[in-house]
Amino acid sequence: MVFFFAQSLSILEMARSVSRIFSGFRCFGSLPFGNTQLKTQCPSVLFRTTSERTVVQVLPSIFSRKPRDFSLPNSSWGEEMMRLYNYYNSQSEEATEGQEDHGEQWTRLPSYNRSLKYATGGVYLSKIIQSKARLFTRNIRDPGAAFEYVVFFRQDKQRCVCVFQAGHLLEGPPGHVHGGAIATMIDTVTGTHASLLSAPVMTANLNINYRSPIPLGSTVLIESTLDKEEGKKKFILCSVTSTDGSRVHTEATALFVSISISHLLRG
Numbered sequence: 001m002v003f004f005f006a007q008s009l010s011i012l013e014m015a016r017s018v019s020r021i022f023s024g025f026r027c028f029g030s031l032p033f034g035n036t037q038l039k040t041q042c043p044s045v046l047f048r049t050t051s052e053r054t055v056v057q058v059l060p061s062i063f064s065r066k067p068r069d070f071s072l073p074n075s076s077w078g079e080e081m082m083r084l085y086n087y088y089n090s091q092s093e094e095a096t097e098g099q100e101d102h103g104e105q106w107t108r109l110p111s112y113n114r115s116l117k118y119a120t121g122g123v124y125l126s127k128i129i130q131s132k133a134r135l136f137t138r139n140i141r142d143p144g145a146a147f148e149y150v151v152f153f154r155q156d157k158q159r160c161v162c163v164f165q166a167g168h169l170l171e172g173p174p175g176h177v178h179g180g181a182i183a184t185m186i187d188t189v190t191g192t193h194a195s196l197l198s199a200p201v202m203t204a205n206l207n208i209n210y211r212s213p214i215p216l217g218s219t220v221l222i223e224s225t226l227d228k229e230e231g232k233k234k235f236i237l238c239s240v241t242s243t244d245g246s247r248v249h250t251e252a253t254a255l256f257v258s259i260s261i262s263h264l265l266r267g
Protein backbone atom coordinates (compact mmCIF):
# COMPACT_ATOMS: atom_id res chain seq x y z
CA MET A 1 0.00 0.00 0.00
CA VAL A 2 1.36 3.41 -0.86
CA PHE A 3 -0.10 6.63 0.40
CA PHE A 4 0.90 10.11 -0.73
CA PHE A 5 0.20 12.93 1.66
CA ALA A 6 0.67 16.65 1.31
CA GLN A 7 3.46 17.69 3.63
CA SER A 8 1.50 20.59 5.03
CA LEU A 9 -1.19 18.37 6.53
CA SER A 10 -1.35 18.14 10.25
CA ILE A 11 -0.99 14.73 11.88
CA LEU A 12 -4.62 14.96 12.90
CA GLU A 13 -5.75 15.56 9.36
CA MET A 14 -3.61 12.71 8.13
CA ALA A 15 -4.97 10.39 10.81
CA ARG A 16 -8.48 11.31 9.76
CA SER A 17 -7.52 10.68 6.18
CA VAL A 18 -6.15 7.22 6.80
CA SER A 19 -9.09 6.35 9.00
CA ARG A 20 -11.43 7.28 6.18
CA ILE A 21 -9.42 5.18 3.77
CA PHE A 22 -9.82 2.21 6.07
CA SER A 23 -13.49 3.04 6.34
CA GLY A 24 -13.60 2.53 2.61
CA PHE A 25 -11.71 -0.74 2.88
CA ARG A 26 -14.18 -1.94 5.46
CA CYS A 27 -17.01 -1.38 3.06
CA PHE A 28 -15.55 -2.22 -0.27
CA GLY A 29 -12.81 -4.78 0.10
CA SER A 30 -13.13 -8.38 0.96
CA LEU A 31 -10.74 -7.40 3.70
CA PRO A 32 -12.74 -5.57 6.31
CA PHE A 33 -10.20 -4.00 8.66
CA GLY A 34 -11.02 -4.29 12.32
CA ASN A 35 -13.47 -6.37 14.26
CA THR A 36 -16.02 -6.59 11.57
CA GLN A 37 -19.63 -7.18 12.15
CA LEU A 38 -20.03 -9.48 9.27
CA LYS A 39 -23.65 -8.90 8.62
CA THR A 40 -23.25 -5.16 8.78
CA GLN A 41 -21.78 -4.20 5.47
CA CYS A 42 -20.96 -0.58 6.15
CA PRO A 43 -20.57 0.26 9.81
CA SER A 44 -19.61 3.54 11.35
CA VAL A 45 -15.94 3.58 12.24
CA LEU A 46 -14.84 4.75 15.64
CA PHE A 47 -11.26 5.95 15.86
CA ARG A 48 -9.28 7.77 18.46
CA THR A 49 -6.70 10.44 17.90
CA THR A 50 -4.67 12.18 20.56
CA SER A 51 -6.98 15.13 20.52
CA GLU A 52 -10.39 13.78 19.76
CA ARG A 53 -12.62 10.83 19.16
CA THR A 54 -14.54 10.87 15.98
CA VAL A 55 -17.21 8.72 14.48
CA VAL A 56 -16.79 8.59 10.75
CA GLN A 57 -20.02 7.85 9.00
CA VAL A 58 -19.22 5.87 5.91
CA LEU A 59 -22.56 5.63 4.27
CA PRO A 60 -24.70 6.69 2.62
CA SER A 61 -22.87 9.82 1.53
CA ILE A 62 -20.01 8.14 -0.31
CA PHE A 63 -22.07 6.00 -2.64
CA SER A 64 -22.73 7.26 -6.09
CA ARG A 65 -24.02 3.85 -7.12
CA LYS A 66 -23.92 0.38 -5.70
CA PRO A 67 -20.55 -1.23 -6.45
CA ARG A 68 -20.36 -4.67 -7.99
CA ASP A 69 -19.93 -7.53 -5.56
CA PHE A 70 -17.36 -9.79 -7.21
CA SER A 71 -18.06 -12.67 -4.85
CA LEU A 72 -21.37 -13.36 -6.57
CA PRO A 73 -21.60 -15.90 -9.41
CA ASN A 74 -21.03 -14.84 -13.01
CA SER A 75 -21.33 -16.63 -16.34
CA SER A 76 -17.72 -17.82 -16.22
CA TRP A 77 -18.19 -19.90 -13.11
CA GLY A 78 -17.95 -23.57 -13.94
CA GLU A 79 -20.04 -26.41 -12.58
CA GLU A 80 -17.72 -27.18 -9.64
CA MET A 81 -17.40 -23.52 -8.67
CA MET A 82 -21.19 -23.17 -8.68
CA ARG A 83 -21.71 -26.41 -6.79
CA LEU A 84 -19.42 -25.33 -3.97
CA TYR A 85 -20.75 -21.79 -3.94
CA ASN A 86 -24.29 -23.18 -3.56
CA TYR A 87 -23.13 -25.62 -0.89
CA TYR A 88 -21.60 -22.95 1.37
CA ASN A 89 -24.19 -20.37 0.51
CA SER A 90 -26.99 -22.72 1.49
CA GLN A 91 -25.42 -22.83 4.95
CA SER A 92 -25.13 -19.10 5.21
CA GLU A 93 -28.76 -18.11 5.44
CA GLU A 94 -29.56 -15.28 7.81
CA ALA A 95 -30.71 -16.50 11.22
CA THR A 96 -34.47 -16.67 11.27
CA GLU A 97 -36.46 -14.55 13.68
CA GLY A 98 -36.17 -15.77 17.27
CA GLN A 99 -33.14 -17.86 16.39
CA GLU A 100 -29.87 -16.65 17.85
CA ASP A 101 -26.85 -16.41 15.64
CA HIS A 102 -23.78 -17.86 17.37
CA GLY A 103 -21.63 -17.73 14.27
CA GLU A 104 -22.38 -21.36 13.51
CA GLN A 105 -23.10 -20.65 9.89
CA TRP A 106 -20.92 -19.69 6.99
CA THR A 107 -21.00 -16.04 6.08
CA ARG A 108 -20.23 -15.04 2.52
CA LEU A 109 -17.87 -12.08 2.44
CA PRO A 110 -18.68 -9.54 -0.25
CA SER A 111 -15.77 -8.42 -2.40
CA TYR A 112 -15.31 -5.15 -4.27
CA ASN A 113 -12.56 -3.96 -6.54
CA ARG A 114 -12.24 -0.37 -5.37
CA SER A 115 -11.77 1.43 -2.13
CA LEU A 116 -10.03 4.71 -2.88
CA LYS A 117 -12.85 6.07 -5.02
CA TYR A 118 -15.20 5.79 -2.11
CA ALA A 119 -12.82 6.73 0.69
CA THR A 120 -12.96 10.45 1.22
CA GLY A 121 -9.45 10.31 2.71
CA GLY A 122 -8.28 9.66 -0.81
CA VAL A 123 -8.40 13.40 -1.35
CA TYR A 124 -4.81 13.47 -0.07
CA LEU A 125 -3.69 10.87 -2.57
CA SER A 126 -2.65 11.41 -6.15
CA LYS A 127 -5.72 11.87 -8.34
CA ILE A 128 -4.31 9.36 -10.80
CA ILE A 129 -3.92 6.73 -8.14
CA GLN A 130 -7.38 7.46 -6.80
CA SER A 131 -8.99 6.98 -10.17
CA LYS A 132 -6.98 3.98 -11.31
CA ALA A 133 -6.42 1.95 -8.16
CA ARG A 134 -8.02 -1.49 -8.24
CA LEU A 135 -7.73 -4.46 -5.94
CA PHE A 136 -5.05 -6.71 -7.43
CA THR A 137 -7.25 -9.81 -7.52
CA ARG A 138 -10.27 -8.01 -8.97
CA ASN A 139 -8.78 -5.96 -11.77
CA ILE A 140 -9.39 -8.09 -14.88
CA ARG A 141 -12.59 -7.16 -16.68
CA ASP A 142 -12.98 -10.40 -18.64
CA PRO A 143 -15.02 -12.74 -16.39
CA GLY A 144 -13.22 -15.98 -15.70
CA ALA A 145 -9.88 -14.83 -17.11
CA ALA A 146 -8.04 -14.57 -13.82
CA PHE A 147 -9.10 -14.77 -10.16
CA GLU A 148 -12.66 -15.96 -9.65
CA TYR A 149 -13.28 -16.59 -5.99
CA VAL A 150 -15.62 -16.30 -3.09
CA VAL A 151 -14.66 -16.38 0.60
CA PHE A 152 -16.88 -17.70 3.38
CA PHE A 153 -16.16 -17.28 7.08
CA ARG A 154 -17.30 -19.36 9.99
CA GLN A 155 -16.90 -17.55 13.26
CA ASP A 156 -17.38 -20.42 15.71
CA LYS A 157 -14.60 -22.42 14.06
CA GLN A 158 -12.40 -19.42 13.26
CA ARG A 159 -12.10 -20.70 9.76
CA CYS A 160 -12.29 -19.28 6.23
CA VAL A 161 -12.89 -21.25 3.09
CA CYS A 162 -12.39 -19.85 -0.38
CA VAL A 163 -13.68 -21.42 -3.56
CA PHE A 164 -11.19 -20.39 -6.25
CA GLN A 165 -11.43 -20.91 -10.00
CA ALA A 166 -8.12 -20.15 -11.71
CA GLY A 167 -8.43 -18.47 -15.11
CA HIS A 168 -6.24 -18.74 -18.19
CA LEU A 169 -4.35 -15.48 -17.51
CA LEU A 170 -2.82 -17.01 -14.39
CA GLU A 171 -0.58 -19.42 -16.27
CA GLY A 172 2.86 -20.18 -14.89
CA PRO A 173 4.18 -23.57 -15.98
CA PRO A 174 2.38 -24.66 -19.17
CA GLY A 175 -1.27 -25.39 -18.42
CA HIS A 176 -0.88 -24.72 -14.72
CA VAL A 177 -1.30 -21.88 -12.29
CA HIS A 178 1.60 -19.51 -11.57
CA GLY A 179 3.08 -19.85 -8.07
CA GLY A 180 2.76 -16.10 -7.56
CA ALA A 181 -0.94 -16.25 -8.32
CA ILE A 182 -1.33 -19.03 -5.77
CA ALA A 183 0.61 -16.96 -3.24
CA THR A 184 -1.64 -14.01 -3.98
CA MET A 185 -4.73 -16.03 -3.25
CA ILE A 186 -3.23 -17.44 -0.06
CA ASP A 187 -2.33 -13.93 1.09
CA THR A 188 -5.82 -12.74 0.21
CA VAL A 189 -7.64 -15.48 2.10
CA THR A 190 -5.38 -15.52 5.16
CA GLY A 191 -5.24 -11.70 5.18
CA THR A 192 -9.00 -11.50 5.06
CA HIS A 193 -9.15 -14.03 7.88
CA ALA A 194 -6.60 -12.17 10.03
CA SER A 195 -8.33 -8.87 9.54
CA LEU A 196 -11.61 -10.36 10.69
CA LEU A 197 -9.90 -11.15 13.98
CA SER A 198 -8.47 -7.78 14.82
CA ALA A 199 -7.62 -4.26 13.88
CA PRO A 200 -5.82 -3.41 10.59
CA VAL A 201 -3.15 -5.98 9.79
CA MET A 202 -0.34 -6.41 7.31
CA THR A 203 1.38 -9.56 6.15
CA ALA A 204 4.69 -9.95 7.93
CA ASN A 205 5.55 -13.44 6.75
CA LEU A 206 4.20 -15.89 4.21
CA ASN A 207 5.75 -19.34 3.98
CA ILE A 208 4.60 -21.55 1.12
CA ASN A 209 5.19 -25.17 0.15
CA TYR A 210 4.02 -26.06 -3.34
CA ARG A 211 3.10 -29.76 -3.29
CA SER A 212 1.36 -30.39 -6.62
CA PRO A 213 0.52 -28.16 -9.59
CA ILE A 214 -2.94 -26.66 -10.07
CA PRO A 215 -4.36 -27.09 -13.58
CA LEU A 216 -5.51 -23.85 -15.22
CA GLY A 217 -9.27 -23.55 -15.25
CA SER A 218 -9.72 -25.85 -12.29
CA THR A 219 -11.56 -25.05 -9.10
CA VAL A 220 -9.81 -25.57 -5.78
CA LEU A 221 -10.51 -24.98 -2.11
CA ILE A 222 -8.35 -22.63 -0.05
CA GLU A 223 -8.86 -23.16 3.66
CA SER A 224 -7.54 -20.94 6.38
CA THR A 225 -7.51 -21.64 10.11
CA LEU A 226 -6.27 -19.64 13.06
CA ASP A 227 -3.22 -21.33 14.56
CA LYS A 228 -2.54 -18.95 17.45
CA GLU A 229 -2.58 -15.34 18.52
CA GLU A 230 0.28 -13.71 20.42
CA GLY A 231 -0.37 -10.10 21.19
CA LYS A 232 -0.59 -8.27 17.91
CA LYS A 233 0.56 -11.33 15.95
CA LYS A 234 -1.88 -13.68 14.24
CA PHE A 235 -0.52 -16.99 12.97
CA ILE A 236 -2.67 -18.54 10.26
CA LEU A 237 -2.47 -21.95 8.59
CA CYS A 238 -3.59 -22.39 5.03
CA SER A 239 -4.03 -25.22 2.55
CA VAL A 240 -5.01 -25.41 -1.09
CA THR A 241 -6.60 -28.71 -2.08
CA SER A 242 -8.67 -30.27 -4.81
CA THR A 243 -12.35 -29.83 -4.10
CA ASP A 244 -12.78 -33.44 -2.97
CA GLY A 245 -9.81 -33.05 -0.64
CA SER A 246 -7.91 -35.93 -2.22
CA ARG A 247 -5.03 -33.81 -3.50
CA VAL A 248 -2.98 -31.26 -1.61
CA HIS A 249 -1.72 -28.55 -3.94
CA THR A 250 -0.21 -26.07 -1.51
CA GLU A 251 0.39 -25.59 2.20
CA ALA A 252 1.28 -22.32 3.86
CA THR A 253 1.72 -20.50 7.12
CA ALA A 254 1.19 -16.79 7.43
CA LEU A 255 1.93 -14.20 10.07
CA PHE A 256 -0.07 -11.01 10.26
CA VAL A 257 0.81 -8.13 12.52
CA SER A 258 -1.76 -5.62 13.70
CA ILE A 259 -0.79 -2.13 12.72
CA SER A 260 -1.81 1.31 13.85
CA ILE A 261 -2.75 4.23 11.69
CA SER A 262 0.54 5.89 12.58
CA HIS A 263 2.38 2.91 11.07
CA LEU A 264 0.93 3.81 7.70
CA LEU A 265 1.66 7.50 8.19
CA ARG A 266 5.32 6.64 8.63
CA GLY A 267 5.22 4.95 5.21
Ligand SMILES: CCCCCCCCCCCC(=O)SCCNC(=O)CCNC(=O)[C@H](O)C(C)(C)COP(=O)(O)OP(=O)(O)OC[C@H]1O[C@@H](n2cnc3c(N)ncnc32)[C@H](O)[C@@H]1OP(=O)(O)O
Pocket residue numbers: 001025028029030031032114115135187188189191192201202203204205231233255257258259263
Ligand atom coordinates in the same frame (compact mmCIF):
# COMPACT_ATOMS: atom_id res chain seq x y z
C1 LIG B 1 -9.82 -3.12 -0.32
C2 LIG B 1 -8.90 -3.98 0.44
C3 LIG B 1 -9.32 -5.43 0.34
C4 LIG B 1 -8.18 -6.33 0.47
C5 LIG B 1 -8.58 -7.78 0.42
C6 LIG B 1 -7.47 -8.65 0.11
C7 LIG B 1 -6.56 -8.94 1.29
C8 LIG B 1 -5.17 -8.92 0.88
C9 LIG B 1 -4.26 -8.93 2.09
C10 LIG B 1 -2.93 -8.50 1.65
C11 LIG B 1 -2.10 -8.04 2.80
C12 LIG B 1 -0.78 -7.60 2.30
O1 LIG B 1 -0.31 -8.02 1.31
S1 LIG B 1 0.01 -6.43 3.19
C13 LIG B 1 1.34 -5.98 2.13
C14 LIG B 1 2.60 -6.79 2.34
N1 LIG B 1 3.13 -6.55 3.66
C15 LIG B 1 3.83 -5.47 3.90
O2 LIG B 1 4.14 -4.64 3.06
C16 LIG B 1 4.32 -5.34 5.34
C17 LIG B 1 5.66 -4.63 5.44
N2 LIG B 1 6.15 -4.78 6.82
C18 LIG B 1 5.72 -3.93 7.77
O3 LIG B 1 5.02 -2.93 7.52
C19 LIG B 1 6.19 -4.22 9.18
O4 LIG B 1 7.38 -4.95 9.17
C20 LIG B 1 5.12 -5.01 9.99
C21 LIG B 1 3.78 -4.22 10.04
C22 LIG B 1 4.83 -6.38 9.38
C23 LIG B 1 5.65 -5.19 11.43
O5 LIG B 1 6.11 -3.95 11.88
P1 LIG B 1 5.77 -3.42 13.34
O6 LIG B 1 4.32 -3.13 13.46
O7 LIG B 1 6.74 -2.30 13.63
O8 LIG B 1 6.01 -4.62 14.26
P2 LIG B 1 7.39 -5.18 14.87
O9 LIG B 1 7.56 -4.55 16.21
O10 LIG B 1 8.51 -5.09 13.89
O11 LIG B 1 7.01 -6.71 15.05
C24 LIG B 1 5.93 -7.10 15.86
C25 LIG B 1 6.13 -8.56 16.19
O12 LIG B 1 6.05 -9.30 14.97
C26 LIG B 1 7.27 -10.01 14.74
N3 LIG B 1 7.57 -9.95 13.32
C27 LIG B 1 7.55 -8.89 12.49
N4 LIG B 1 7.86 -9.24 11.24
C28 LIG B 1 8.11 -10.56 11.27
C29 LIG B 1 8.50 -11.50 10.29
N5 LIG B 1 8.69 -11.18 9.02
N6 LIG B 1 8.66 -12.77 10.68
C30 LIG B 1 8.47 -13.16 11.96
N7 LIG B 1 8.11 -12.29 12.93
C31 LIG B 1 7.94 -11.01 12.60
C32 LIG B 1 8.31 -9.26 15.56
O13 LIG B 1 9.39 -10.10 15.94
C33 LIG B 1 7.48 -8.87 16.77
O14 LIG B 1 7.33 -9.99 17.62
P3 LIG B 1 7.31 -9.83 19.24
O15 LIG B 1 8.63 -9.22 19.62
O16 LIG B 1 6.13 -8.92 19.53
O17 LIG B 1 7.14 -11.22 19.75
